[in-house]
Amino acid sequence: MLDTVSWIIFTLPPSSNSTIVSHDGRAITIDGQRKILLSGSIHYPRSTTEMWPDLINKAKEGGIDTIETYVFWNAHEPLRRQYDFTGNLDLVRFIKTIQDAGLYAVLRIGPYVCAEWNYGGLPVWLHNIPGIELRTANGPYMDEMKNFTTLIVDMMKKEKLYASQGGPIIISQIENEYGNVMTSYGDAGKAYIDWCAKMADSLDIGIPWIMCQQKDAPQPMINTCNGWYCDSFTPNNPNSPKMWTENWTGWFKNWGGKDPHRTAEDVAYAVARFYQTGGTFQNYYMYHGGTNFGRTAGGPYITTSYDYDAPLDEYGNLNQPKWGHLKELHNVLKSIEKTLTYGNISTSDLGNDISATIYATNDTSSCFISNSNTTTDATVNFQGSKYNVPAWSVSILPDCKNEVYNSAKVNTQTSVMVKKSNEAESEPSSLKWVWRPENVDETVLHGKGDVAASQLIDQKVTNDVSDYLWYMTSVNIKDDDPIWSDNMTIRVNGTGHVLHAYINGEHIGSEWATYGIFNYVFEKKVKLNPGKNQISLLSATVGLQNYGPNYDEVQSGLPGPVELIGRKGDERVIMDLSAHKWVYKVGVSGIDDNKLYTEDSRNETKWYVEDLPTNRMMTWYKTTFKAPLGKEAVVLDLQGLGKGFAWVNGHNIGRYWPSFLAQEDGCSTDACDYRGEYDDKKCVYNCGQPTQRWYHVPRSFMTNDVNTLILFEEFGGNPSLVNFQTVEVGTACGNAYENNHMELSCHGRPISAIKFASFGDVQGTCGSLQKGTCQANNDASSIVQKACVGKETCSVKASEEVFGATGCAGDVAKRLVVEAVC
Ligand code: GAL
Secondary structure, eight states, rough: OHHHHHHHHHHHOOTTTOEEEEEEOOOOOEETTEOOOOEEEGGGGGGGGTTTTHHHHHHTTTTOOEEEEOOOHHHOBBBBTTOOOEEEEEHHHHHHHHHHTTOEEEEEEEEETTTGGGGGOOOOHHHHHHHHTSSSSSSHHHHHHHHHHHHHHHHHHHHTOOOGGSEEEEEEEESSGGGGGGGHHHHHOOOOHHHHHHHHHHHHHSOOEEEETEEEEEEEEEEEESOOOOOOOOOOOOOOOOOOEESSSSOOOOOOOOOOOHHHHHHHHHHHHEEEEEEEEEEEEEEEOOBOOOOOOOHHHHSOOOTTOOOOOOOSOOOOOHHHHHHHHHHHHHHHHHHHHSEEEEEEEEETTTTEEEOOOOOOOOEEEOOOSOOOEEEEETTTTTEEETTTEEEETSSSOOOEEEEEEEOOOOOEEEEEEETTTGGGGGGGOOOEEEOOOHTTOOOOOSEEEEEOBGGGGGGTSSEEEEEEEEEETTTTSTOOSEEEEEEEEESSSEEEEEEEEEEEEEEEBBBBBBBBBEEEOOOOOSEEEEEEEEEESSOBBOOOOGGOOOOOOOOEEEEEEEEEEEEEEEETTSSSSSEESSSOOIIISSSSOOOGGGGGGGGGGGGOOOSSSSSHHHHHHHHOOOSSSEEEEEOOOOOOOETTEEEEEEEETSSSBSSSSSSOOOSSOOOOOOOOSSSOTTTBBBBEEEEEEEEOOOOOSSEHHHHHHESSSGGOOOEEEEEEEEEEEEEEEEEEEEEEOTTTTOOEEEEEEESSSSSSSSSSBBOOBBBOSOOOHHHHHHHHHHTEEEEEOOOOOHHOOOOOOOTTEEEEEEEEEO
């Protein structure tokens, strides 16, 4: 009897509410129905568990139905077979948060992920396994990759998180953009990707697998596209739908780099073009970029902020108009889902880069008209009506008659975010600092370390447990040595990313790389003593390489040679120290041995109140502060500091480096032209300013009581201007084309004043708006004031009935434009 019962249970479907996810050549199907899917990337470790529900709900409100994330192997398995799924690494909780919001999930396991994440997500201990070669047909690597992938799959299965079990995960990815680098691995590369496909398939997750940027993806893998535009992409199998896994909503930033900006109009154009040309699944990379806390930033040289100019900013605020303009687009696309996924597609070329596409089922039809010309606006005659289609834009006509959306006509407000000083709690002057030196004596005077080798090592040998590695050696030189001269130098070849050189306890200089050129030669005059001399070189990495063929092999630290050079007249005598006995010490003592960033009372007495130093390298600073009042996101303004790490109540908020200024040249001077292909060189800002001055301090890192901020300053800086600020909407500029509603919001605070309002052919951009040549004859400002001031949100129709006649010519696109103070 018992046997029969257990037999019945065993053969029941995995879950009574399981969802069947499959696909055909047109779309992903859910329970047999083709779907238009609008997905957004939110990487769980780049925010906090407390932020997740809000981020996911804002995505949902923005018309997103799927949340995508990578899985970050090196965060979960920092040491071999020692796992961490706690706090913001709680992947199960993240997926359940998505499920609670009623959204689908896409799990891109990788487990190589790129993602501007340290070492592309692979644990550095892999590199140190004898005989291993990463991302190729190599037994030890494939064993480890399979082990981790299986662990994740089993964890999802156990929690019933796959759609096939009633969970939210509808799609999963194996590897990442391997096709971009595959040729460098020869035949082994091809064998590896085939193995990846088989391995993934064998895990039996009951939902489709994808491979991105993999033209030869073996069936049943679906190959997908990544890029700023994917309208011309075609999958490699007639049974694979056209899917876009990464629509880059902006770009990442590196130390020394400028602030990227991709316009809402251009992102919307790319999305609309994709769905015009038969696409059915699209994912924004990123929808929320977030923060590279701790040592998670990759690169090298990726900044702590991973804002990405995404629809939700680093702190989780709406990035307007991008968020709202895309929301409108999503609503329109969803409203025609059936026609887009089941209709017959016919496209006609109307000349001058204009094309019209009709999706038609038996009883409905929906149309797209696109103008890919980069400069010329067009008036298009289509099925007996005239449409104004601006250059580089797509119009959507859900009924093939009425334009309800055009990617270049933005009816969403622009929000200008500002940082406000937290006057109530901690004015800059109120931060009282104590300090202590980093103890470098043991290393710079005595060369004391943990291990010795007769060679210069790649810093990865130390498993990347710290940014820092001391390379120490001593040389005996007599004053009758051939090298001895008054004009001696030390020369160090480094691959980075930062070097601090000490001779006999004295700091003689530092060197660091610039993005893209990580090799440098450091050469500095030295004064040696007759007899023994101590050479101590501190190498600091700034995020390990995350992309490229064999990226994992790129050297870090000081591969050498390290040389002493003596000069007598024209004659140079070189002493190569590379094969000397080098003593190594991993980490700096304050971080890696003594954990001075923790609230350990044993450290209390060792901090000094007097003689607070400035511009002193290798210095610790500590202060206490009250969290800013309110709910707005909090940032730490680190202007005046050099480079280092900051901790709030023991949470590492990431590397800081405000002294590294963004390049002087190449910034956009005026408003950015959305027309024409975007790339990361277009529309960049912040030239000559600190690459990153503000650092996110999530609310959950602070208490309502006294909080502690601790800085490890590596280069030397002045903490006197450091302060906490909140991020708020400063100005909101509403914009609506005729017959649309101008909606304004100060994101939860009342609108305090109207600085500008006009209905007509308004010129300029938010902050510098001007009346055009024609405008409505009623007083637009007072109409808008009445409707908006004192309210948190308001809505006003952009029409001549409300504002009076404009006298604008017939072909002028009239807009109601308002600048409000929040
Ligand atoms: C892609 C990669 C992503 C990310 C992106 C740039 O090539 O798949 O992980 O690195 O580039 O942000």
